[in-house]
Amino acid sequence: MKYLVTLSFSIVLILGCRSSDQDQKVNVQSASLNTNHPHTAQADTIDKYEVQKTKEEWKQILTSSEYRILRGRGTELPYVNKYYDNKKEGVYYCAACGQPIFTSKTKYASGTGWPSFWKPIKPSAIGEREDNSFFMTRTEVVCGRCGSHLGHVFEDGPEPTGLRYCLNSLALDFEERDLSETDVQNLPIKDGR
Template identity: 65%
Template sequence: MKAIYFILLTGVLHLSACAQQESAAERAPTTAGTGNEPLPAEVVKELNEQALGDTVVKTEAEWRKLLTPEQYYVLREEGTERAFKNEYNDNKKRGVYNCAACGNPMFTSQTKFDSGTGWPSFYAPISEKRVKEVEDRTMGMVRTEVECARCGSHIGHVFPDGPEPTGLRYCLNSAALKFVKK
């Protein structure tokens, strides 16, 4: 019986780990001090004004053919990848992070910062129309889930403990993103 409680506790701690992070004073944009310059203002403006495009609707069988098993688990089954063992947590390159399922541009390197959680974190999306926020009451917690506004795929969660200017921390799964270097 103790083993079952231990397994359940370990699972809850793993899933809630994204909610644990450093103080605001310890966070810094990941491009700081790396030699990377911010994206040009005209690129950010163009992405912000770009049309969202048609809603993407596919059957689960179509999604399974399109996505890797890990992407399907995260994007379609609302899973979470392992902290610190993902592709974009330490990415410091300049570019855009698109939805891995439909290509919707959602975040830029300009708003990415090191949250210390082990997942890529951003303080703002390119545009509020690019993401959808949904109340998530799973795992005995109340959180705000982040979905792709174009295809409805699970991207991660947003928390109110990020850096200025927004005070938000979009804690995302690398498997839900496709980085395009600019």
């Protein structure tokens, strides 16, 4: 039985995210439809982001766990992470650069053990790239400002988008706030990093 639990847990981690130190080109969303990914917009491939740091600079700013997720494209354990069951109202920021990316208004209980959202604050807040790790093709979600790995997006989410942005808590910072009085489209970058 112990072997079966360990095997099941390993499969969950493998399906979560890939851990790699590679820097790849990223797709940042724009307005026209992408035929490869029907839920995303056609994207331009870019090498540079507004926030550029060396590997050593990222290691000074981020904890080792944050670095493994955000820059190493890793994943965290399901159900024991910080935000999977967070029900507070507020804004989720990229933990690497402070860009606002999701709000509690689009967060939902997906049952996966990771924080899940059906829509980012705005399309430019995230980028996407193909992830062919673990003998499958998935769509990786990265921060549109610094290129840090956030998680993956799947086409099994709720309406109105049908998307599930399955993210790592360590890739996010949460700020509790009243969203009825907040213009989420024009939130400033969070100070601190």
